[in-house]
Amino acid sequence: MSAEAVxxxxxxxxxxxxLARLAVTGxxxxxxLGGKEVADLKLAVTEACSNAVRHAYPVTGEGQxxxxxxxxxxxxxxxxxxxxxxIRLPLGVPPSPSELGGMGIPLIRAVVDxxxxxxxxxxxxxxxxxxxxxxxxxxxxxxxx
Amino acid sequence: MRDGGxxxxxxxxxxxxxxxxxxxxxxxxxxxxxLHSADELGDRLVEAVTDGASTVVVDLTGxxxxxxQGLGALLRGTRRLGGGAERFRLVVPDPQIRRLFEITALxxxxxxxxxxxxxxxxxxxxxxxxxxxxxxxxxxxxxx
Numbered sequence: 001m002s003a004e005a006v007x008x009x010x011x012x013x014x015x016x017x018x019l020a021r022l023a024v025t026g027x028x029x030x031x032x033l034g035g036k037e038v039a040d041l042k043l044a045v046t047e048a049c050s051n052a053v054r055h056a057y058p059v060t061g062e063g064q065x066x067x068x069x070x071x072x073x074x075x076x077x078x079x080x081x082x083x084x085x086x087i088r089l090p091l092g093v094p095p096s097p098s099e100l101g102g103m104g105i106p107l108i109r110a111v112v113d114x115x116x117x118x119x120x121x122x123x124x125x126x127x128x129x130x131x132x133x134x135x136x137x138x139x140x141x142x143x144x145x
Numbered sequence: 146m147r148d149g150g151x152x153x154x155x156x157x158x159x160x161x162x163x164x165x166x167x168x169x170x171x172x173x174x175x176x177x178x179x180l181h182s183a184d185e186l187g188d189r190l191v192e193a194v195t196d197g198a199s200t201v202v203v204d205l206t207g208x209x210x211x212x213x214q215g216l217g218a219l220l221r222g223t224r225r226l227g228g229g230a231e232r233f234r235l236v237v238p239d240p241q242i243r244r245l246f247e248i249t250a251l252x253x254x255x256x257x258x259x260x261x262x263x264x265x266x267x268x269x270x271x272x273x274x275x276x277x278x279x280x281x282x283x284x285x286x287x288x289x
Binding site (some may be wrong): 014015017018021022033036040043045046050053054089102103104106107108111 | 177179180191212213214216217228241245248249281
């Protein structure tokens with residue numbers, strides 16, 4: 001299985017959310033994903049990065065977000081990692097919505113095929129999302145969507 | 146500000162306001178509505194209600210991206226307006242944007258219309274009757 005990876009690091013500030021969306025859009029388009037899948041990926045990466053912006057660095061307000069995009073034959077993996085306060089939860093235990101941005105996590109779950117939230121080596125939060133390349137042509141999504 | 150316009154493929158966030166009749170404010174949103182811009186919209190909605198608007202229409206036709214922070218700003222607006230969500234109407238013609246309201250079940254909170262004209266007509270009925278107005282066949286958006 002072939003894989004191409006893109007790694008981006010940017011300040012954990014709201015004005016950089018657009019940059020994250022542009023990066024995901026570029027990689028997804030290169031993979032040939034359709035409009036609905038690209039829209040889902042933009043939403044997922046924004047919600048994950050927004051959580052980092054809002055919660056990761058409560059003391060100084062300054063920090064970095066690492067975004068890794070791994071394009072594989074059948075999927076796109078998105079990893080959003082901060083190096084901040086962490087979510088103070090045991091690994092493997094899904095956080096409740098109130099702990100991670102209200103509607104954000106449910107929205108991510110709705111638009112990606114797999115979601116895992118854990119702790120990085122430095123105690124920050126790692127959000128790992130996977131979107132399968134289903135091959136649905138643009139505009140051919142299910143009725144009602 | 147109004148001419149922020151398209152910058153290599155995306156639209157700069159901006160709000161435009163129109164008052165088509167006394168007591169009614171239409172706020173048109175353009176660009177990406179996310180954590181970076183949600184507070185500006187939320188503040189504008191509060192201002193609209195503070196200024197005495199009885200009907201607020203938020204036109205999302207020009208929105209290219211919407212996330213939970215944008216939805217939160219809209220929720221704050223409708224709570225501020227009070228007196229029935231029918232006087233707080235959203236114009237949401239884009240299926241991708243509308244899908245967020247369906248995922249979060251907020252399509253049961255916000256009256257959604259496909260065009261500004263439909264939203265204004267429904268808002269006028271609500272204002273004149275003083276009662277909530279239900280979507281009728283051929284008006285607004287079919288919700289399932």
